[in-house]
Structure formats: C-alpha cells, structure tokens
Amino acid sequence: MKNSGICLLGLLITVSSIAVAQGVVTPDSDPCSLPRLKATVDWPQTGLTPCHTGYNPYEFVLSPTTVPNLTLHWQYTAGDLLIWAPAVANGVVYVASYDATLHALNASTGVQLWQRTHVAVNAPAVAKGLVYCAAGRVVYALNAATGAVVWTRSMGDFIDDSPTVADGVVYVGSGNAINALDAATGAPLWQYMTGDLVDSTPAVANGIVYVGSNDNYLYALNASRGAFLWKFRTGSIVASSPAVANGVVYFGSEDHHLYALDAASGNLLWQYTTGDVIDSSPAVANGVVYIGSSDNSVYALNATTGARLWYYQTFESVLSSPAVANGVVYVGSADDDMYALNAATGALLWSYRADFVIQSSAAVVNGMMFIGSNDGKLYAFGL
Numbered sequence: 001m002k003n004s005g006i007c008l009l010g011l012l013i014t015v016s017s018i019a020v021a022q023g024v025v026t027p028d029s030d031p032c033s034l035p036r037l038k039a040t041v042d043w044p045q046t047g048l049t050p051c052h053t054g055y056n057p058y059e060f061v062l063s064p065t066t067v068p069n070l071t072l073h074w075q076y077t078a079g080d081l082l083i084w085a086p087a088v089a090n091g092v093v094y095v096a097s098y099d100a101t102l103h104a105l106n107a108s109t110g111v112q113l114w115q116r117t118h119v120a121v122n123a124p125a126v127a128k129g130l131v132y133c134a135a136g137r138v139v140y141a142l143n144a145a146t147g148a149v150v151w152t153r154s155m156g157d158f159i160d161d162s163p164t165v166a167d168g169v170v171y172v173g174s175g176n177a178i179n180a181l182d183a184a185t186g187a188p189l190w191q192y193m194t195g196d197l198v199d200s201t202p203a204v205a206n207g208i209v210y211v212g213s214n215d216n217y218l219y220a221l222n223a224s225r226g227a228f229l230w231k232f233r234t235g236s237i238v239a240s241s242p243a244v245a246n247g248v249v250y251f252g253s254e255d256h257h258l259y260a261l262d263a264a265s266g267n268l269l270w271q272y273t274t275g276d277v278i279d280s281s282p283a284v285a286n287g288v289v290y291i292g293s294s295d296n297s298v299y300a301l302n303a304t305t306g307a308r309l310w311y312y313q314t315f316e317s318v319l320s321s322p323a324v325a326n327g328v329v330y331v332g333s334a335d336d337d338m339y340a341l342n343a344a345t346g347a348l349l350w351s352y353r354a355d356f357v358i359q360s361s362a363a364v365v366n367g368m369m370f371i372g373s374n375d376g377k378l379y380a381f382g383l
Contacts, residue, residue, distance in 0.1 A: 043088040043363035045125035047281065047321075050166035050204040051244040054283030054290075054361070059325035061367030061383065067328050067340045067349045070369065070381045074110030078103055082372025084123035084162065085321070085361040087131075089144065093363075093370055095378050096120035100135045103378075104147060107368065110380055114147040123162035123201070125170075127183060132170050134159040139172055141186060153186040155179060160197060161241070166204035169223070171211075173198030178211050178219070180226060190226030194219060199237070200251075201281070205244035205263065210251075212238025218251055218259070220266055230266035234259065241281040241321070243289075248303065250289050252278025258291050258299070260306060270306035274299060281321040281361075283329070285343065290329050292318030298331050298339075300346060310346035314339065321361040330369055332358025338371055338379070354379065 047054045062070070081098035088094075092113060093105045102120040104113040119140045120133035130150060131142045137158055141150045157175025164171045169189065170181040178198055180189040195215030202211040208229065209221045214237045220229040235255030242251040249263045254277040260269040275295030283290045288309060289301045294317040300309040316334035323330045328349065329341045334357045340350040360372035369381045 041365045042090065042126070043365045044127060045087055045165060046085050046123045046162050046201050046241065046361070047203070047243060047283070050164050052164075052201070052203040052241055052281065053243050053245050053285065054281070054321060054323045055285035056323070056325040056364055057285075059364055059367070062328060062364065062369065063326045064328055064342050064349055066383055069383055070340065070350050070352075071383070072352070073368070073380045073382045075380070076103070076105055076110045076112070076378045078372075078376050078378060080376050081374045082376060082378055083359045083374065084372070086363050086370045086372060086378060087124045087126050088363045088365050088370060089126040092144070093378065093380075094124045094126060094131055094144075095372055096122060096124055096133060097376065102131065102133055102142070102147070104131075104144075105378070107366075107370075107380070110378075116142060116147040116149075119149075122159070125163050125165045127165040130183070132163045132165055132183070134163060134172060137174065139163065139170065139181060139186065141183070151186040153181055153188070160199045162201045164202045164204055166223070171202040171204060171209055171223075173200070173202065173211060176213075178202060178209065178221065178226075180209075180223070192219070192221050192226045192228065199239040201241035203242045203244050203249070208263065210242040210244060210249050210263075212240060212242065212251060212253075214239070216253070218242065218249070218261070220249075220263075232259070232261055232266045232268070239279050243282045243284050245284040245303070250282045250284060250303075252280060252282065252291055252293075254278065256293075258282065258289070258301065258306075260289070260303070272299070272301055272306045272308065276317070279319050283322040283324045285324040288343065290322040290324060290331075290343075292320055292322060292331055294318070296333070298322065298329065298341065298346070300329075300343070312339070312341055312346045312348070316357075319359045323362040323364050325364040330362040330364055330371070332360060332362070332371060332373075334359070336373075338362070340369075352379070352381070
C-alpha cells in the first residue's frame with residue numbers, strides 16, 4: 001500500500017512536470033481554447049475563457065484530496081463590497097470594489113501594486129497587457145502593469161454587466177444594447193438593441209455572441225457584425241451569464257429554470273427547474289453543469305440530459321457562480337461561507353466563513369483560490 005502511494009505521488013509529480021515544461025499560447029482563431037500546459041495559468045476574465053465555462057483543467061495542486069488542507073494565505077481589504085469575480089493574469093490579481101475602484105495585487109503576497117478609482121463596478125477582463133472594466137456609462141482600458149488609462153469609450157447608457165474579450169474585441173452591454181469595441185483602440189464596431197436592460201455578461205464561442213436581457217430572452221448574434229441570429233424566450237429576466245461548451249449554451253433565468261440550447265440554432269435541448277430564481281451563472285466541466293440557485297442550493301446536472309446528479313444545500317441563496325478545477329467545485333453563498341465541494345459527489349470538502357455575504361465567484365489557478373466577499377475583503381487560499 002505504501003509503494004502504491006509512492007507510485008501515485010510520482011505520477012502526480014510527472015504530470016505537474018509536464019505541465020511546467022509545455023509552451024503557452026491561446027490561439028486567436030479559437031477564443032475558447034484553453035492555454036496549453038505551462039508553469040502558471042491565468043484566469044483572465046469571468047468564467048476563465050470567453051465561453052465562460054468556469055473550468056480550469058490545468059490545476060494540479062488543489063484536488064479533492066488536498067483541498068481540506070486549504071489555509072488563508074492573505075486577505076486584502078478593499079474598503080467596499082467585492083461582488084464581482086477577480087481576474088488573475090501574469091501573477092497579478094485584479095478585482096473591482098463597489099466604490100468603482102480597481103485594485104491590482106500581487107497574487108502571491110496580496111501586496112497592492114496599484115489602484116485606480118472611478119473605473120470599475122464589475123468584473124475586469126485582462127488581455128494583451130490591458131485590463132478592461134466599466135463604470136457608469138464608460139468602458140475603460142487600463143495598462144495592466146501601471147493602471148494608466150489607455151483609452152475610454154462612452155456608451156451613452158449605464159453598464160450593468162462585465163466585459164468579455166475575445167479575438168481582439170470587447171463585448172459589453174449598456175442599457176438595452178450589446179456593444180462590440182475594438183480592444184486596442186475602443187473604436188465602436190457594432191451595436192445591437194435588445195428589448196430591455198442587458199444585465200448578463202456575454203459569452204463568445206465559434207463566432208457567435210450569446211447574451212441575456214431583462215426582456216426575458218437569450219440572444220445569439222454574429223460576433224463580427226452584430227447581426228441577429230436567433231433568440232430564445234424564457235419566463236423571466238435572464239441575468240445569468242451563459243456558458244458555451246460542446247455546441248450547447250447553458251444559462252439560468254429568474255423563472256427558476258436552467259436551460260440548455262443548441263448553440264447554433266437556439267433549439268431547446270432540455271431544461272431543469274430549481275426551487276427559486278437563478279442569477280448564478282453555470283460552470284461546465286467533464287460533462288456536468290454546475291449552477292447555484294436562490295433556493296439555497298448548488299446543483300450538478302448531466303450536461304447532455306439535464307438529469308440531476310447531486311445537489312448541495314447551503315443556508316442562504318447561492319448567487320455566486322461556481323468555478324471548477326481538478327475535481328472540486330468552488331462556490332460562495334449568502335450565508336457568508338465559501339465552499340469547496342467534490343465535483344463528482346457534491347460532498348463538502350472544505351468551507352470558510354467570511355464576515356458577510358459571498359456573492360463573488362472564485363478564480364482557481366496555480367494552487368490558489370481567490371474569492372471576494374461583501375465584507376470588502378479579497379481572500380487568497382492555498383496549501
């Protein structure tokens with residue numbers, strides 16, 4: 001038995017060594033492609049990639065075996081609510097606080113590198129040395145190393161969601177519109193008007209933009225031109241941000257349903273009813289969809305059929321969107337706790353209590369888990 005353990009440890013070390021040895025590139029031709037194995041991995045925007053699957057397949061340190069040993073490495077006090085997910089890129093954590101301040105922190109130590117006020121009230125996105133964020137009616141591109149403003153673009157209406165960056169384009173909602181901007185210059189490329197406010201962060205996959213609206217529809221638009229392709233009507237507001245995997249788009253609605261649609265046609269494949277509103281966004285990993293609901297539950301569903309595999313009950317609403325890495329689901333709850341659950345069984349592996357509601361989603365990279373809280377603190381956990 002002891003020799004078996006040594007063999008398993010050797011295998012894990014070998015896999016990790018391979019990960020360090022490989023190169024790194026995310027092909028521009030496929031914005032949903034994950035980076036190849038490398039020494040460090042980034043979580044540069046909501047849901048990791050423009051497809052927003054919330055799944056990091058290159059986490060080798062944290063696992064169902066090691067996660068029970070997670071400890072707090074550092075915490076950073078931002079001074080206001082941390083509702084939105086952090087982004088992690090090139091050893092820096094970027095997080096926006098409710099007072100419209102963007103904070104840049106050393107990912108290893110939590111030491112502040114810079115901060116800029118009045119630029120961010122949502123989750124930032126990082127690409128090619130720039131950080132994209134929005135506050136009020138304005139989209140900002142900041143130098144990722146210094147926080148200096150590179151360009152701004154006024155959208156003419158309030159921005160309630162987070163930007164998504166894919167293949168040199170920034171996609172962001174403002175008022176009743178979804179907009180596409182040139183990522184290098186901020187120049188407008190196109191705009192499409194929905195029937196009501198856009199509170200959903202867009203997902204981009206295979207040349208299509210998917211975004212929800214308060215007019216109860218999920219829209220699919222041509223990513224290059226903004227041309228309408230199809231829309232799917234739900235029974236209520238679609239504030240949940242979609243995730244796209246294997247030709248299927250998954251999203252929740254405040255009508256209590258999680259939907260799975262054919263990504264090309266918009267045809268309904270299946271729907272699952274939870275016990276309350278879904279404002280959480282789904283994560284998709286290894287044939288399973290994970291979603292939180294205001295019925296105090298986290299659900300795991302078969303991605304092909306919608307059959308429930310398991311659910312885990314917290315003590316308050318789950319507004320946080322799950323993140324998945326190496327067999328573990330990370331999610332926060334309005335009961336002030338952050339949870340790590342076994343992705344296969346839903347069993348509780350670890351939890352930590354903050355001083356207030358956890359509405360933020362986690363970023364899980366390089367043996368670390370980063371998550372914000374409405375207590376105004378960003379928490380960083382590791383082994």
